[in-house]
Amino acid sequence: xxxxxxxxxxxxxxxxxxxxxxxxxxxxxxxxxxxxxxxxxxxxxxxxxxxxxxxxxxxxxxxxxxxxxxxxxxxxxxxxxxxxxxxxxxxxxxxxxxxxxxxxxxxxxxxxxxxxxxxxxxxxxxxxxxxxxxxxxxxxxxxxxxxxxxxxxxxxxxxxxxxxxxxxxxxxxxxxxxxxxxxxxxxxxxxxxxxxxxxxxxxxxxxxxxxxxxxxxxxxxxxxxxxxxxxxxxxxxxxxxxxxxxx
Amino acid sequence: xxxxxxxxxxxxxxxxxxxxxxxxxxxxxxxxxxxxxxxxxxxxxxxxxxxxxxxxxxxxxxxxxxxxxxxxxxxxxxxxxxxxxxxxxxxxxxxxxxxxxxxxxxxxxxxxxxxxxxxxxxxxxxxxxxxxxxxxxxxxxxxxxxxxxxxxxxxxxxxxxxxxxxxxxxxxxxxxxxxxxxxxxxxxxxxxxxxxxxxxxxxxxxxxxxxxxxx
Numbered sequence: 505x506x507x508x509x510x511x512x513x514x515x516x517x518x519x520x521x522x523x524x525x526x527x528x529x530x531x532x533x534x535x536x537x538x539x540x541x542x543x544x545x546x547x548x549x550x551x552x553x554x555x556x557x558x559x560x561x562x563x564x565x566x567x568x569x570x571x572x573x574x575x576x577x578x579x580x581x582x583x584x585x586x587x588x589x590x591x592x593x594x595x596x597x598x599x600x601x602x603x604x605x606x607x608x609x610x611x612x613x614x615x616x617x618x619x620x621x622x623x624x625x626x627x628x629x630x631x632x633x634x635x636x637x638x639x640x641x642x643x644x645x646x647x648x649x650x651x652x653x654x655x656x657x658x659x660x661x662x663x664x665x666x667x668x669x670x671x672x673x674x675x676x677x678x679x680x681x682x683x684x685x686x687x688x689x690x691x692x693x694x695x696x697x698x699x700x701x702x703x704x705x706x707x708x709x710x711x712x713x714x715x716x717x718x719x720x721x722x723x724x725x726x727x728x729x730x731x732x733x734x735x736x737x738x739x740x741x742x743x744x745x746x747x748x749x750x751x
Numbered sequence: 752x753x754x755x756x757x758x759x760x761x762x763x764x765x766x767x768x769x770x771x772x773x774x775x776x777x778x779x780x781x782x783x784x785x786x787x788x789x790x791x792x793x794x795x796x797x798x799x800x801x802x803x804x805x806x807x808x809x810x811x812x813x814x815x816x817x818x819x820x821x822x823x824x825x826x827x828x829x830x831x832x833x834x835x836x837x838x839x840x841x842x843x844x845x846x847x848x849x850x851x852x853x854x855x856x857x858x859x860x861x862x863x864x865x866x867x868x869x870x871x872x873x874x875x876x877x878x879x880x881x882x883x884x885x886x887x888x889x890x891x892x893x894x895x896x897x898x899x900x901x902x903x904x905x906x907x908x909x910x911x912x913x914x915x916x917x918x919x920x921x922x923x924x925x926x927x928x929x930x931x932x933x934x935x936x937x938x939x940x941x942x943x944x945x946x947x948x949x950x951x952x953x954x955x956x957x958x959x960x961x962x963x964x965x966x
Contacts, residue, residue: 515819522826526833533837540844548847566914572847669788669908669939678922708922721936 547572549601550579556647556660557582557623557630567660567677583632585622589744590615605636605645605737618740623649630657633741637733640725641665644674648738650688652748656698659683661730671726679720685712688738695742697735700727755884762884766892772865773896774952775962779865783897784944786856790913793901795849796856797894801887803834804866808886810834811874818875827870828861835860865893900947908938 508514551569554560559582561568570578586600591614600619608616621632632649646661661674673679683698690696691713702719709718719727755763772778786792810830811818818826839857842850860866869889874882905911910918910928919926921934937943956962 509817509819510821515821518817518819519822519825522829526829530833530836533840537840537844541840541847544843544847667788668786668792669905722939 546602547575550575552660552662553601553621553623553632553634553647554578554582556632556649556658557625558649558658559625562677567675567680582625583621583623587620587622589618589620589741592743594744601634603634605634606643609636609737616740620741620744628657631741631745633738635733635737637729637736639663639666639674639729640671640723641667644726644729644733646730646733648683648734652745654688654695654738654742654745656683656686656688663726666726667723670720671723673720673723674726674730679717682709682717686717687713687715688734690715695739697731697738700731702727759881759884762881763888763891766885766888767895768892768955769959769962771892771896771955772868772889773893773948774955776865776868778868779863779893780945780948782856782859782863783893783900783948784941785859787897787901787904787944787947788908788939790898790901790905792856793897794894796859797890797897799838799856800860800863800866800893801890802838803831803860804869804890805883805886807831807834807866808869808874808882809879811870812877812879812882815875823875824867824871827867831866831870832861865889896948896951899951900944903947904938904944907935908943910934 509518551572554575555567555569559578560570569575583601586597587594588597588600588603597619601621603617603619605619608618611617619634623630623632628651630649630651632647634645634647636643636645638644642664644661644663644666646659648656648660649658650656659680661680663672663674666672666674686698688695688697696715699716700719701716702721702724704714704716704718706714706716707718766772769775773780773783782796786796807827807830811827814826835857838860839850869885873885877885902912905913906917910916910921916926918932919928921928
C-alpha cells in the first residue's frame with residue numbers, strides 16, 4: 505500500500521515548506537545576531553591594532569589581548585590619530601579602522617583608501633598599518649606597527665583557515681615576536697620588506713637588519729603569503745614615510 | 752527510579768567503547784585526521800558535534816513520520832546544515848573567541864558521516880528522547896577518540912598540551928629537551944593521526960576479542 509508521504513505532490517509541497525521554514529529560521533537568527541557579531545568584530549579589530557602596538561596582556565607563552573571590555577577605552581587612549589591615504593592625499597577619519605582592506609585591495613589603485621593609525625606608547629610614536637593577503641587555504645591578514653624609520657615595533661597576524669599546528673602558527677607569539685626590530689628598508693633606504701625565510705643562517709633571529717625572520721617548519725606557503733602581503737601592502741606607505749622624513 | 756533505564760544507558764555507553772563510531776564503525780575519520788593536531792581544537796570540535804548531533808537527532812526524530820522517503824537524505828542535509836550555521840552564528844555572537852577556533856571546522860561538521868549516519872540509522876526509527884541519548888552517546892564516543900588522538904599529537908608533535916609547554920622549552924633546551932628529546936614534527940601531519948587511530952583500534956581489539964571479525 506502506498507504511503508501518503510510517498511506521493512509526488514506531498515514530496516514537492518514538503519520540500520517547498522521546508523525551504524521556507526529553514527530559510528526563515530536562518531534569516532531570523534542571522535539578522536537578530538548581526539549587531540552583536542558586528543560589535544564583536546569591531547572590538548577584535550581594536551584589540552588586534554593595540555596588540556601590534558605592544559598594548560597587550562602578554563607575559564609569556566601565548567598571545568594575550570587586552571580584555572574585551574577595556575578595548576574601546578584603551579583604543580581611544582593609545583590611538584591618537586587615524587588617517588586615510590588616497591592617491592597621495594591624506595585625510596583624517598575617526599573610523600579608518602573599519603575600512604575593509606580586502607575590498608580596498610580590489611579597487612583601482614588611484615581610488616584605493618589606505619588606512620594608517622598613529623599611536624603613542626611610552627612616548628614613542630608608532631604607525632600601525634593593516635595588511636591582507638592569502639595563505640595556503642584562505643585569507644591571512646594582520647597589523648604591523650613601526651616607527652618613522654619603518655623599523656617594526658610589533659606585529660599581529662591572523663588567518664581564516666591555515667592548518668592547525670603548521671600554518672596556523674603565524675598567530676602564535678613566537679612567530680609574531682620575531683618581527684620586532686626587523687627593518688623594512690634596506691641599508692640604502694629602499695623598501696625591501698621582510699622575508700619569511702626557511703633554512704636561514706639566523707634561526708634565533710638575532711640579526712634584525714637582514715630583512716629576514718625564521719620560517720615555521722611545514723608552513724612554507726603560509727610563510728610565503730606573509731612575506732608577500734608585507735611586501736605588497738607596506739610598500740604603498742613608503743611615500744608617506746618619505747614625506748614624514750622630509751618635513 | 753533511575754534517571755535512565757538500562758536500555759537508555761546502553762545508548763550512551765555503547766558508542767563509547769564497543770560500538771565506537773570511529774574505531775568500530777570507522778565513521779568520521781576525515782575530521783579526526785584533519786583537526787587533531789591540537790588538543791583544544793579536538794575538544795571544541797567534539798562539543799560542537801555533540802550539540803549538532805543531539806539537536807539534529809531530535810529534530811529528525813520529531814519529523815520522522817512526515818519526511819517523504821524520496822528526499823529524506825536532502826532533508827537530513829538541510830537540517831544539519833541549518834544547525835551548523837545557527838551554532839556558528841550563536842558562537843560568533845556570544846563566544847567570539849571560541850568561534851574563531853571553531854570556524855575552520857564548521858564545514859567538517861556538515862560533512863561528518865557520523866551525523867548523517869545516526870539520522871539515517873537511528874533518528875528515523877526512534878522517538879525523540881532515545882534519539883537525543885543516541886546523539887549524545889555517539890558524539891561522546893567520537894569526541895573521546897578525538898581527544899585521545901589530539902592529546903598524543905599535540906604532546907609528541909609540539910611538546911605542549913592546550914598550549915602549555917609540558918615537556919620543557921625546545922629553544923631554551925629545558926626539561927626533556929635537555930637530555931636530547933626532539934619534537935616529532937611528523938605528529939603534526941594528518942597521516943600520523945591515522946596511525947594513532949590505528950593504534951587505538953589495535954589496542955581496543957586486542958583487549959576485547961569479541962570485536963575481531965572472523966574471516
